[in-house]
Amino acid sequence: MNPFAYTRAEGVSNAVRERASEHTAKFIAGGTNIIDLMKENVERPSRLIDITHLPLATVDEMENGGIRLGALMTNADTAYHPKIAERYPLLSKAILAGASPQLRNMATDGGNLMQRTRCYYFYDVATPCNKREPGSGCSAIEGYNRIHAILGTRDTNQDIHCIATHPSDMCVALAALEAVVNVTGPYGERSIPFAEFHRLPGNTPHIDNTLQDDELITAIDLPARGFPDHYAYIKLRDRTSYAFALVSVAAALELENGRIAEARITLGGVAHKPWRRLDVEAILIDKVPSKGVFQQAADAMLEGAQGFGHNTFKIELAKRAIVRALTEATNLNSL
């Protein structure tokens, strides 16, 4: 860990200004990820701008019927908030599937979006890693890649530079819910649809997302539709708690007269971002829930998947998890 300066930000615009004036500075919220990375010399910020005193630990009803989550809401407070638990149980369930109670008490929603991959090599400065040190190579492709990506790994030339995954559970639910990320930068505010927030590695794997360095996440908007009746979050991991997803699935459906009227499926643990395919969701529309159509969607969802040895099992596992999640969401077994 390097020596660094520390400032406590007063007000969003100050925080942004300060960040913009020192390009090697970083925000710190719960600190559950950035501090670890600093200890390993992966992140070496010259300054930490503490944003925990900004008035962003809020939950507000929006005019469009949705809910605005302030970026500094902790993961725990979000998951247990009565409005979230009732109207967006998928989000609660996904958050509670992550980390441990202690971590969720510290971790913020903004920080959760920004957490970095858990790739072993990314964390170990003794090994080459394109994400940490562009151009140094990717150790995982030929190495121990059990937790790595099976989808979206190739760039436009079909080359592979990084097979890291985004490790979040919360983000898998947010992608399925079509949340919107509100950010403030030195030139004002903008809103980023969730699908455009995280990105695929392409040939620039050191860039995780489309947030600019000097932008601050202020809030996450949840659209009115929360799928409280038909949802499932399934997380498969190496132990029952306190482990990142090998594969996770968020499924959210609306049923009308026994047919699927609206469908969202998002996969976690399989790609550099939560993995969603609108064309696959379309397969389900107007269908009567059945194992057959779920299997069809699962197969389509994993189209083009490629394993790297240790993680090849994820392809089949993801399919089974999708079928199970859709089955649970539609109560198919009890129909």
Place this chain on the structure above:
Amino acid sequence: MTQYVGKPLSRVDGYDKVTGKAKYAAEFDVPDLLYGYVVNSAITKGKIKRIDTQAALNLPGVVKVFTHENRPKIAWFDMKYKDQDAPPGSPFRPLRDANIVYNAQPIALVVADTFEMARYAASLVEIEYEEDKHETAVETNRHKARKPSVGLTTLFKPGPPKPRGNFEESFSASPVQMTGEYMHSMEHHNPMEMFASTVVYEKGRHKSGGRYTIYDKTQGVTNSILYVSQVFDIPFKDIRVISPYVGGAFGSGLRPQYQLFMAVMAARELKRSVRVTLTRQQMFSLGYRPANVQTVALGASADGKMTALYHGVVSETSQYEDYTEVIANWGAMLYPVENYKLDHKLVHLDVATPMDMRAPGGVTGVSVLECAVDELAFNAGIDPVEFRLMNYTERDQIADLPYSSKELRECFRQGAERFGWVKRKPEPRSMRRGGTLIGWGMATGIWDAFHMPARAEAVLMVNGKLRVSSATADIGTGTYTIMTQIAADTLGMPIEDVLFKLGDSDMPAAPIEGGSWTAATVGTAVKTVCDDLAKKLFKIARKMPNSPFAKATFTDVVFADKAIQLKNDTSVSVSLQAVVDANGGAAVRETSSALPNLFKQRKYARATHSAAFAEVEVDEDFGTVRVTRLVSAIAAGKILNPKTARSQIIGGMVWGISKALEEESVMDHQFGRIMNHNLAEYHVAVNADIQDLDVIFVEENDDIVNPLGVKGVGEIGLVAVPAAIANAVFHATGKRIRTLPITLDKLL
């Protein structure tokens, strides 16, 4: 009188631990302390071509960077680096030269006036390597395996015996057979407390040398003091090693770790007090349970009598030491097989030397053996418990001696009853709960019942209280508590009036705390010294003016209620306080040694036994396994304290779940480097993985092992559990998974 022994007393050190009063090696306050941070090698094999410390030295507060180029002159001979648990070979010597022999080997120590500065400076040390090709995988190098050399530690870890009968012939003639090849990954101990040494430096009596008080994380202060004295040529009288509390060790503290070397070197050179602590990542640069490949072949007659046993082991070690543990022998100790052939070879890799890790070798070998026996029983169409009863023996086939006691049969009976084993349907995949498969499996466990020589001191203090001490350790096991119980009972004192102290090299010597021998070894020493003190006290009491014991002999009295009483008439008594007064108001002290009674012991084999019964739930779509129930029945002689003993067994069972399903240090052989070197990615069971754990202590009387009848419970709780779980997974799914841990991908 046993008022305390056998009772479920809470830990006497519990209060200090939960209130933070208990101090660990890195927590002792020392004025003017310097902090050392270790730099570890990024490569696995080769040489340091250049090491540039200038940038580090330029930082404010950095005092010195020690490397192989500027390290002080220290002992030259390998012998001097041999600790009490050193395997045959040439021990690793930090900063010896430019050679790199394993990944993450310590190669420099940065010393600064704060920990943070030392750590930052360490990241600025520039190293240029010349890399050689390394080999780190057991599997691809197994053809190079060879016989281990023999040394002192071989005494406790005998190699495989000569074959008996004719395995090949009897195996091929066996109507019922099984063969299998099994693989286990490397595992690291990962105690909660990281290794640390705080070395307090004071000006010595002579001009030349200083005096060193060392707070060390260790399983034996005697081991640390020996090592420091020999390596740095410091006389014993100028060193004191203190280790009152150890935050878990599981065997990792059985050898001095490199932070001790580094801290003493820096303190001696800089004539300052120095602390060196390791990080969690650095904990993966220490010893570990070795990866191994095992082959087993078993044969039985049609009616289920085991006739042939082959157990072959290839396990890893470093290039510089031949670390062995007993892996292959257990089958011949557990089953009356006429024809056996056992083999243990080592492959030398570019890795650190492995170390004893809880039930070293025992859990490694038994996890395989007991899966194989399950398979053989299945092939014979016989219930696994029934099969083990049919192949029961009262003798250890290798030593060719009867067991001093062996209540394993009772373990099977009580364990099976508690578990409800009779309701098991023998066919795999035949039991279900909702959508999940249920599997019931069981296995046998065995571990040695060692007894070593030890010394202890007992003092009846001026205030009438008793203080007993021995230089042993309490690694969280409950040593403080059980020793206090034994002392209190022997001298008939209330437990509040008895103080047991340990972990100080100024105390009478005890062996390193390992092998589950401490309860027996130090317990016997404590009993002996308290008995001896009792005799001394009686002598004084008898000489008192108008002593009521003037005509009595020692056998006529008992010690009870803080007094010496006549057995026949307990109203005739002399209080212990009066004895102290009669001693001129001075404390009465006694120091004694307790040796194992070899004469008694040599006619018997001595071991603890267990039977574990496991229920698993398997989600077949996902391959996820949950252990829903676990029953362990333990035969371990006398249980001194059912509460602390149960904690030991439960801890072992949790380890068993981890080993079966989760735990492995994953090495990337491209780099020869362990990649999951943190507790987020190195998985052990968490609370949510643990459901119903049930422990039964089976009564077992044994007056041969030692006068207390104690066998030790530190390891036996673990030994049977992984195999019981793997067998339950087979029963649930019909799949034999021979590679641990059984992660979900293996069941898909």
